[in-house]
Each structure stands twice: as C-alpha cells, then as structure tokens.
Amino acid sequence: MTFPRSWISIALFNLTIAASFGLLLRSQYLFALPFQYRFVTHAHSHVAMLGWVYLVLFACIVCVFIPEDLKKFRKLFWVTQFSVIGMMCSFPFQGYAVFSIIFSTLHIFCSYAFVLKVWPKLRASSQMATRFLKTAFILMLISTAGVWSLGPIMASGGNGTAAYHIAIQTFLHLQFNGWFLFAVLAIFIKICERNGIIFPSRSSNLFLISLILATVFTLALPISWFWDANSLGFLNTIGVFSQFAALFIAIKIFLATKFSVPSKPSNIIRAALILGATSLILKIVLQVFSIFPNWALRSFQIKNFVIGFIHLTMLGLISGFLFYFIFQVFSKLAKKKVVTFGFFLLIAGFVLSETWLFVQGFMFYMGYGLLPAYYEALFATSILLWFGILLIFVRFSFFCKKDKTE
Numbered sequence: 001m002t003f004p005r006s007w008i009s010i011a012l013f014n015l016t017i018a019a020s021f022g023l024l025l026r027s028q029y030l031f032a033l034p035f036q037y038r039f040v041t042h043a044h045s046h047v048a049m050l051g052w053v054y055l056v057l058f059a060c061i062v063c064v065f066i067p068e069d070l071k072k073f074r075k076l077f078w079v080t081q082f083s084v085i086g087m088m089c090s091f092p093f094q095g096y097a098v099f100s101i102i103f104s105t106l107h108i109f110c111s112y113a114f115v116l117k118v119w120p121k122l123r124a125s126s127q128m129a130t131r132f133l134k135t136a137f138i139l140m141l142i143s144t145a146g147v148w149s150l151g152p153i154m155a156s157g158g159n160g161t162a163a164y165h166i167a168i169q170t171f172l173h174l175q176f177n178g179w180f181l182f183a184v185l186a187i188f189i190k191i192c193e194r195n196g197i198i199f200p201s202r203s204s205n206l207f208l209i210s211l212i213l214a215t216v217f218t219l220a221l222p223i224s225w226f227w228d229a230n231s232l233g234f235l236n237t238i239g240v241f242s243q244f245a246a247l248f249i250a251i252k253i254f255l256a257t258k259f260s261v262p263s264k265p266s267n268i269i270r271a272a273l274i275l276g277a278t279s280l281i282l283k284i285v286l287q288v289f290s291i292f293p294n295w296a297l298r299s300f301q302i303k304n305f306v307i308g309f310i311h312l313t314m315l316g317l318i319s320g321f322l323f324y325f326i327f328q329v330f331s332k333l334a335k336k337k338v339v340t341f342g343f344f345l346l347i348a349g350f351v352l353s354e355t356w357l358f359v360q361g362f363m364f365y366m367g368y369g370l371l372p373a374y375y376e377a378l379f380a381t382s383i384l385l386w387f388g389i390l391l392i393f394v395r396f397s398f399f400c401k402k403d404k405t406e
Contacts, residue, residue, distance in 0.1 A: 002067050003059060004074075007058075007059040008056065008326055008396065009393075009397050012052075012396055014048075014055065014081075014084055015048070016390055017047055017051070017088055018048035019382075019385055019386040021040055021047065022044050022382055023383065023385075024040055025040055026378050029379070030379055035092065036093075038095060039092050039093065039094065039095040040092050043088060043092045047084060047087065049314070050083075051081075051084035051088070053180055053314070053319070055077070055080065055081065055084070056326070058077060058080065064187055064191065065122060065130075066121045072117070076110060076113055076114060076117070079106075080111075080114075082106075083104075083107040086102070086103030087100055108144050111144070119134070127190075128193070128201075128208070129186050129189040129193055132182050132185050133183065133186035133187075135212060136178070136181075136182035136183040139174050139178030139179050139215065140174070143170065143171050143175050144171070145170070146167040146169075146170035147171050149167045150164065165226045166226055169225070172222075174215070176310075176314070177218065180318050181211075181317070184317075184321045188321060191328075199257060200253060200257075203253050206245075210242050210243070210249060211243070211246040213239065213242040215239075217236060217239025218240065218287065220235035220236040222300075225300045233291070236296070237291045240287050243284050247280075266334050268340045268343050271343065272320055272323040272327055272343070273321075273324045275316055275320035275350075276318075279312055280317050283316075302361045302364050305357075305358070305361040311354060330396075333395070336395055339392050342389070342392040343388060345384050345385075345391070346392070348388075352380075352384070353378065353382065356377050359371065360374055
C-alpha cells in the first residue's frame with residue numbers, strides 16, 4: 001500500500017492537539033486557569049473527530065480502495081485540514097459562533113466532496129469491504145442532517161429544547177457508531193481480502209445487516225434521554241441484541257476463515273489490534289445495561305459514564321484500529337523504540353483513565369462520594385495519554401520525509 005506520510009503526520013498532529021485540549025480540561029479541576037471549559041470541550045471533540053479520525057479514514061480509504069487515484073485527493077485533503085485548523089483556532093475562544101460554524105460547515109462540504117469522488121470509483125460492489133464502505137458513507141451523509149436541522153431549530157427559539165439535543169445526539173451517534181465504525185471495518189475487511197482471506201458471503205451479509213440494525217435501533221437510547229416514549233426502550237433493546245448477534249457472527253466468520261495477524265507481527269501491531277478488538281467487545285457488553293430503564297437514564301445523568309463510553313469508542317475502538325492500520329503500513333516506524341514506548345504509554349493512560357471514570361461513575365450510582373485523589377489521578381492519566389501521543393507524533397514527523405510515500 002502507498003500512503004502519503006505527510007497525511008498521517010498531519011492527522012497525528014491533530015491528535016496531539018486534541019490530547020492537549022483534553023489535558024487542559026482535566027487541569028481545570030486542579031488549577032484555576034482562565035479558559036471557557038465548554039469552548040475547549042468543543043475544540044477537543046471536533047479536532048479529535050474531524051482532525052484525527054476523519055483524516056486517517058480519508059487516507060486509508062483512498063490508499064486501500066483506490067490507490068491509483070491518490071494524487072486526485074491531495075487538494076481535498078489539504079482543504080479539509082484547513083477547516084480543521086480553523087476549528088482548532090476558533091472553538092477555544094468563541095465556542096459555536098461565526099468562525100467556528102464557517103469552518104465546521106466547510107468540513108461538512110469537504111466530506112460531501114469526498115464521498116462524491118470515491119463512490120463512483122468503488123468497483124467489485126459484491127465484495128464485503130465495499131458494501132461496508134458504502135454503508136459508512138450513507139450513515140455519514142445522514143448524520144449531517146442533524147447538524148443542518150440545528151439552524152431552523154435555533155431560529156425558531158428551540159435552543160436547548162428536546163429537538164435541539166436530539167439533533168446533536170443523532171449526529172454523534174451516526175458518526176461514532178455509523179460512519180467511523182463501518183469505515184474502520186471496511187478498511188480492515190479490505191486488507192484481509194487483499195491478504196487472501198475470503199469471507200463467507202451469507203455470514204458476511206448477516207453481519208452487515210445485524211450491525212446496520214444495531215446502529216439504527218440503538219439511536220433510540222440517546223433520543224430517550226430527551227423524549228419520554230415507552231417504545232424507545234423496546235427499540236433500543238432490539239438494537240442491543242442485534243449488536244450482540246453481529247458480534248457472534250463476526251467471531252464465527254473469523255474462526256471459519258482462520259484469521260490471524262501477519263506472521264511475526266511486532267508487539268505494537270499486536271497491541272493496537274488487541275486494543276481495538278477488546279474495546280469493541282467491551283462497548284457491546286456495556287450497552288447491554290442500557291436495556292434496563294434505570295441504567296439507561298443514569299448512563300446519561302452520570303457524566304463519568306458518558307465520558308468513559310465516548311473515550312472507549314473513540315480512543316479504544318476506533319483509534320486502536322487506526323493505529324493498527326498505520327503501524328502495518330509504516331512497519332519501520334512501528335519498530336522504533338520511542339514509538340513503541342509512546343504507544344504503550346497511550347494504552348496505559350487510556351486503561352487507567354477508563355478504570356477511574358467507570359469506578360467513580362459506579363460510586364456515584366451507588367450513592368457514594370469521590371474516590372481519593374480522583375481529579376489528581378485523572379490528570380495524571382491524561383499526562384500519560386498526552387505524552388504517549390506526543391512521542392508518536394514527534395518520532396513520526398522526524399521519520400517523515402516531504403512528498404515521500406511508503
């Protein structure tokens with residue numbers, strides 16, 4: 001595979017900035033720093049989603065599915081990165097306002113252009129990877145309807161209403177559990193197909209259908225936080241069981257294909273794959289609790305659970321697989337001791353942070369107080385995450401040569 005090193009270097013730069021914003025947010029509970037917490041939260045989430053995850057997916061989709069057209073996407077990549085820089089510089093100081101909205105809108109139009117350029121070039125539509133990628137694109141396009149609906153809602157005085165929050169949750173749900181997840185799986189499946197692994201057609205179709213049903217029906221959970229309807233709990237239950245069905249089908253497929261990682265993989269490649277796969281299983285298991293009404297409500301009210309689950313999806317599941325792709329392509333980089341040390345620092349920070357968040361959330365659920373040195377411990381785990389990411393970025397940038405590919 002041919003990957004522009006500069007693209008991945010830029011995405012890692014964005015991840016480093018997102019981690020820096022996260023560290024700043026955690027510091028707020030320890031130091032009286034003069035910044036708007038909500039504004040920095042917006043900057044943290046947008047740069048992580050649109051600057052890190054989106055751009056790595058952009059690079060992987062182009063280089064894995066249509067590598068012959070790589071040069072045709074360079075200009076679009078840099079325009080997209082320009083929109084990320086705009087959000088990076090505007091959100092911390094003004095939140096959702098004129099400039100941040102302009103750059104966010106530019107990113108949406110860039111994503112539309114990306115789909116329009118890639119879709120016609122996707123051949124062999126019978127292949128499982130292509131079907132997953134097309135599904136990812138469709139879910140991404142649908143998710144933006146949530147963003148576009150905010151304008152009319154706010155214009156009619158609906159800021160902060162149920163409709164306002166449902167629009168935001170629809171966008172986030174279809175991004176995390178739709179576009180990001182299906183795109184990661186599409187890339188993973190495509191790489192497997194290139195390595196000669198043939199997936200059974202019937203089981204693969206069942207896997208895809210089950211996952212689509214899970215994504216659609218579990219949207220009922222975030223909607224239920226703002227709209228009280230008995231049917232929503234039932235729909236979410238269908239989605240949870242569909243997700244479990246998809247997991248068991250996936251396990252069956254990989255056992256049937258005798259899937260294995262490349263021969264003698266480095267520890268870092270194995271660790272990235274384990275991180276992504278384990279986080280996927282944990283995500284599915286944790287969502288089982290949402291079928292119980294009390295847990296479903298408390299999962300939203302207790303912010304520790306919300307933040308922990310978002311990080312499990314973004315840092316564990318999605319980023320785990322993204323690093324797996326990066327380290328496979330840039331195998332020389334994966335062998336560097338600094339990168340290995342940085343990635344294991346990232347994993348340590350992630351695991352400790354998730355443990356602390358969920359334990360504290362359970363303490364709140366049971367009616368107990370704060371854990372000893374809770375905020376200090378969270379800040380320390382954020383330092384581990386930030387420093388690990390910084391090491392990977394710096395070493396990768398040093399390794400990167402202008403206009404070279406690998």
